[in-house]
Amino acid sequence: MREEFISNQIAVYKNSKTLIEFQDKLKVASIPSYAHIHADGEPDGDGRKKHSLIGILMKDYSKGTGDKAVTVTANISPEETKFILSRLSIGLQEFTYQQDKIFGARDETGYSRVSKVRIIRATKDTKGNVRKLPWYVEVENGKGIPQKNANGGTYMQANSFVSTGKVFANLSDLDLFRLLSRVSSYIDAWEAAIAPALIKQAKNTIAARQAGQQRAA
Numbered sequence: 001m002r003e004e005f006i007s008n009q010i011a012v013y014k015n016s017k018t019l020i021e022f023q024d025k026l027k028v029a030s031i032p033s034y035a036h037i038h039a040d041g042e043p044d045g046d047g048r049k050k051h052s053l054i055g056i057l058m059k060d061y062s063k064g065t066g067d068k069a070v071t072v073t074a075n076i077s078p079e080e081t082k083f084i085l086s087r088l089s090i091g092l093q094e095f096t097y098q099q100d101k102i103f104g105a106r107d108e109t110g111y112s113r114v115s116k117v118r119i120i121r122a123t124k125d126t127k128g129n130v131r132k133l134p135w136y137v138e139v140e141n142g143k144g145i146p147q148k149n150a151n152g153g154t155y156m157q158a159n160s161f162v163s164t165g166k167v168f169a170n171l172s173d174l175d176l177f178r179l180l181s182r183v184s185s186y187i188d189a190w191e192a193a194i195a196p197a198l199i200k201q202a203k204n205t206i207a208a209r210q211a212g213q214q215r216a217a
Helices: 031-036 078-089 173-216
Strands: 009-014 018-025 040-043 049-051 053-060 070-076 095-103 112-121 135-144 146-148 154-156 162-171
Touching (some): 018 162, 031 040, 053 135, 053 162, 070 162, 078 095, 078 112, 162 173
Antiparallel strands (some): 009 018, 018 053, 040 049
């Protein structure tokens, strides 16, 4: 019997030209960092840093589907998701969230992957006209030259960004609220499902270590 495909899609918005999908990329913290609940950069079994994230996938199929469609992806944290929802919920008239990330190994030309996210609420357009759909959501993918700063972090060299695709959509307050409220509810449900076993395992591990130390003393 053929197994049914299981999707990690949490919420989706689509119209005749554009699709926005929020995806489950949440990861549980390791036992040494159990109180975080969400993985926050600790190494996994392969030595790679793992992060608990909400994925954003956008498609522009105004020129067609399949190979003709433009597809872009990015990630934001659970906390960023809830922060944006909170700004929507209190009725801010103007709001801007932006994120630029450069990550991954350099390719043969010295470039690494880049993702950019823009989530903006503006009541008027550049000509001063009232916007019927006040929210603007944009994801752009590309590549840039990574540089290290004094703290060991990575940033993109100025003027090195090369875009490989950009998709945007205009949404109403209700459109965005429907998306983000579902994502927020899923994060809460995920935490409620994951946390008890994680905390119990960590507490048991701590207790066992303490008992071992007492016996050795």
